[in-house]
Amino acid sequence: MSVKTKLSFMISLLVFIMLALHVILSEYSTRVNLRSDVEANMMAVSQQIAVNVMQNSREHTFIHTMLTQKLKAVSLEAAKQLPESSFLITDKQLTQLANKLGVTRISAMLLDGSSYSTVHSSDPLEIGLDQDLLRFQLSGNTFWTPPYVASLNDEETIGEDSYYKEAGSNYVIHCYMQSDQLTDYEKIAHTTSFLTEMKAGNPTILEVTGITPAEFAKIPESQAPDYFNSAELMSDSIPFGSYGYREIEQDKKSVKEALKGKPVYRDAHINNRSVIKSFVVVKQPTPYVIGLVFDKRPMLGLLAQQRNNQIMISALLLVFVIFCSYWLSGLLFRPVSSILWKINEVAFGRFDNTIEVRRKDELGQLAHRVNAMSKNLGIYMTKLKIAFEENRSMKEYLESFINHTTDAIHVVDLEGRTTQVNRAFEQLFGYEAEVAVGQMLPLVPEHLVEEEQKYLEQLQGGKTLTARETLRVTSSGEWIAVSATTSPIRDKHGEIRAIASITRDMTSRNKMDELLRRSEKLTTVGQLAAGVAHEIRNPLTTLRGFLQLQLETSKLNKMHVDLMLSEIDRINLIVGEFLILAKPQAARFEEKDVRFILGDVISLLDSQAHLCNIEFLTAFEQAECMISCEENQLKQVFINVIKNAIEAMDSGGKLTIEVKHEASNHVKVTIIDEGIGIPEERIPMLGNPFYTDKDKGTGLGIMVSQRIIQSHQGTLEIKSKVGVGTIVMITLPLLKPNGIMYNTYLGVNEHE
Incomplete structure (x- = not known):
């Protein structure tokens, strides 16, 4: 492959990497932005639902307040028209009185042991029912209603119970009244209607779920199908909305996390759909969690469309860059051929021919440098030949000196393996060079090993050692008295790579x-x-x-x-x-x-x-x-x-x-x-x-x-x-x- 092709390929590869990174970063940025928008939209929808639920709760509270006031007036009027003894009251009389006063039913309750029992009622189904009213202090004229607890379930019938006992009577008047007059208004204002309209305007929102945390946590996963088929159980844990996209265990964890105050967003694949589930906690009127299911297909489709557009544009740009880089590489490397010719001449040892330079750009300067390099190389080659002959002569002299000296010379590495010996070493210790090289020879007597190790440590620590008289062991096991000089062999960085020892036989001396x-x-x-x-x-x-x-x-x-x-x-x-x-x-x-x-x-x-x-x-x-x-x-x-x-x-x-x-x-x-x-x-x-x-x-x-x-x-x-x-x-x-x-x-x- 030519340099021109390589340069073109490298430029194209660099551009390809940059375009690929651009596509990846663009898709990542778009994904992050879309995800942020979706989460913001889900939060806004959750807040709208919370506002609607709050408004619906306030309407219910208002209706219950009106019913309570009306029931009080009805109870007072009923006490005036009914006799003081419960034995003089009839069911027919109570029915007529209920129709007259406009309440759903009126009952008379008589104390029976520890509770009050219904003895007469306009509704025959009420007769015989017991209620615990002893917690109220029934002295004088007493009117009370059960405490009202706001409910998130807007589909329940709005009604109110009241209890009244007049001084001198032996029974309690129990009245119940439903809000028939406000039924049409409730249907318009309740949450279910709002959710239907909201989902119609936001088709990406597949489901809205109102969750009561305490009841929802009690749902056993193994009994989930039977549980959600029961309307009564369903209304306890899911007061409004639906719960078709369910993952009970994961949703329980998300609800528990949302109760800490931070919205929870989770990706899931349910009912053959890729969705995003959000869980937002609302404190009023009672603590509950709003769950939303968002369809990811529109977002993924938008991402795919943008990715395809980016890839198409990048492919066109890459093709354009390939052609342009190849053409520019050809223009750039035309003068290189003459420089290449000169370098080939230098490679074959011909330094006399020079390049004719006509350019003043960097390539022209390069040609001048090549000519100067060729001239200098010619000079250096002559010097190298002379130095080579001198080094060869010195090497032969040193080898002759080492091999013909009477002192035994051997070199060991840092691990103690012998790397080189001379002839005097072979004669003094009895080891052939072929046997000695690569081996750890036992030249030091056992009782002097520790002392020899200390000398080597001093040598490696930078200390210069003088000649010392000691003992050495030959290959036959004979001890000989010697004078030993040990020196380090260092590399160009000053690091010790080997140890050289010169040993002289001291027997004659x-x-x-x-x-x-x-x-x-x-x-x-x-x-x-x-x-x-x-x-x-x-x-x-x-x-x-x-x-x-x-x-x-x-x-x-x-x-x-x-x-x-x-x-x-x-x-x-x-x-x-x-x-x-x-x-x-x-x-x-x-x-x-x-x-x-x-x-x-x-x-x-x-x-x-x-x-x-x-x-x-x-x-x-x-x-x-x-x-x-x-x-x-x-x-x-x-x-x-x-x-x-x-x-x-x-x-x-x-x-x-x-x-x-x-x-x-x-x-x-x-x-x-x-x-x-x-x-x-x-x-x-x-x-x-x-x-x-x-x-x-x-x-x-x-x-x-x-x-x-x-x-x-x-x-x-x-x-x-x-x-x-x-x-x-x-x-x-x-x-x-x-x-x-x-x-x-x-x-x-x-x-x-």
């Missing part, structure tokens, strides 16, 4: 470190030899003196023997400590109290300190300081540090050694001397191999000590001030309360 430690130990032993020899000479001199004394006296002095044995034990202790430093030991971690280790070292160096006029001051923690350590290596560290402090104090002084808990899971050993101090710029260089300011030093003591402390998961910190002294702080992890050691390992743990 750890062996070299062990050799350095041995060398430093031998150097330390050589330097200690003089002090140890001097310390041994003192008890030997004591032994020699006591032995000579024993030879001269030829007596065995027990006190002298005890002193000699004590000196021999001291010699044995000094020699034993010296042998510990000289003899290679297996690196095996044990639970030791760091206070006792320092005590042994102080005992060993005490003689050398005395020779240098140095006094040891100790301040040890009272609570136990249990750590997991290799005792000989820690002794080597303490000896190195204390020996350096002694050598720095040429003029003697005090050497303070403190041991105290640091926080809740570390112990801190602080060694403070009063020596010459170390320049601040030299402190960062301490620990570098062979860096020393001593004439006979090797520069390995501090380096070996730092390595030992690191292998014990501790820290060694040096602070110094020239002319004041030096402070060495060694922090080591305490054992956990349950005796489990913190993650601690040693790089080399083979037996020598």
